Amino acid sequence: MTLEVVLITGMSGSGKSVALHALEDAGYYCVDNLPPELLLPFVELEQHPRGRKVAIAMDVRSAASLPLVPEQLADLRKRGISVRSLFLDAMTETLVHRYSETRRRHPLSRSDDADAQHALVEAIELERELLGTLREHAHVIDTSIIRSSQLQGYIKALISAPVAQLTLVFESFAFKRGIPVDADYVFDVRMLPNPHYETGLRNLTGRDEPVAAYLQQHEDVRRMELHIRDFLDFWLQALARDHRSYVTVAIGCTGGQHRSVFLVEQLVRHFSPVWTTLKRHRELDGR
Known part of the structure; x- marks a missing residue:
């Protein structure tokens, strides 16, 4: 052993x-x-x-x-x-x-x-x-x-997570509570449409289907997701060759409840079939 x-x-x-x-x-x-x-x-x-x-x-x-x-x-x-x-x-x-x-x-x-x-x-x-x-x-x-x-x-x-493989950690967070000091890459998505201003969505999160449906109808949200995916798809193999065990990707919005959470969920769904993938929702975990 x-x-x-x-x-x-x-x-x-x-x-x-x-x-x-x-x-x-x-x-x-x-x-x-x-x-x-x-x-x-x-x-x-x-x-x-x-x-x-x-x-x-x-x-x-x-x-x-x-x-x-x-x-x-x-x-x-x-x-x-x-x-x-x-x-x-x-x-x-x-x-x-x-x-x-x-x-x-x-x-x-x-x-x-x-x-x-x-x-x-x-x-x-x-x-x-x-x-x-x-x-x-x-x-x-x-x-x-x-x-x-x-x-x-x-x-x-x-x-x-397996030791011999690179592990991707996706983390959503709220800029108003500070940027995570453990992040290797930080993406700011505060410019995207904000479900907080929609009365029926305000008390939901990016893990809820109505919020996901609202965000998916906006082209800018889809474009942001694709840009982050393309960046990571291009560089992850190089990071793995550099013997990196973990890479933490932080996605931030104003409150850490809607946009960043939705994008973390989407990115985990995309990368998990290929890479060992973990997720954290800093403002939601432990609720």
Whole structure:
């Protein structure tokens, strides 16, 4: 049995503990805050004889040795070990708010700084810098405005996708609540006809047939869908050859309820017969 390894890294306060609990529920043996120096010996220990599923969390407390990790993961893949790397991120203001709510100290905060708020923001930005390389080599998940239950669902969906194939993640969102920081490509569809201004459609979503029928009658909506499809059809093979595990395509409208949701549903229907495809509706999931 091939050993499966999931590495969870990311910003302090972004939900790594929630992600680790989701993996534990999915049958992974989980280890929190493993020093990078122990990664290879630990994987070797777990590989023989059990060959089970393992999830490992690392964070900025091991900052000095984190640069070792990308090369270590490449080494594990060369040995035929299944490796996924997930990076949890969130907007700085969200992280500041979470720390203020819990009154926890950031691991990089200095206790002698009189301006606690300024010190926290500085610590968060320093952490971003220290974790930059890990972020570049991982699939990023934006946890800024999602619930713990949503994050658990995202994690379980991601790990269920085949490791050896590129996975397309389509995500609808509302621009008024911010652009997802995990998006590889962002398409703005706010210029399209808006069902919100149709009384009978306002309280529905892009998953409902009356909204879909309304949008399908507009040529601009169809043209936008075809342009996004053509772009991805052209570049996905190149992305797969570049050994990308995940590509996240975010579609945004004003409220994240009608146009972006409809287009995500249409794109998933088009790409799912060829590519492993997941979908998220940031403003609707968890309702």
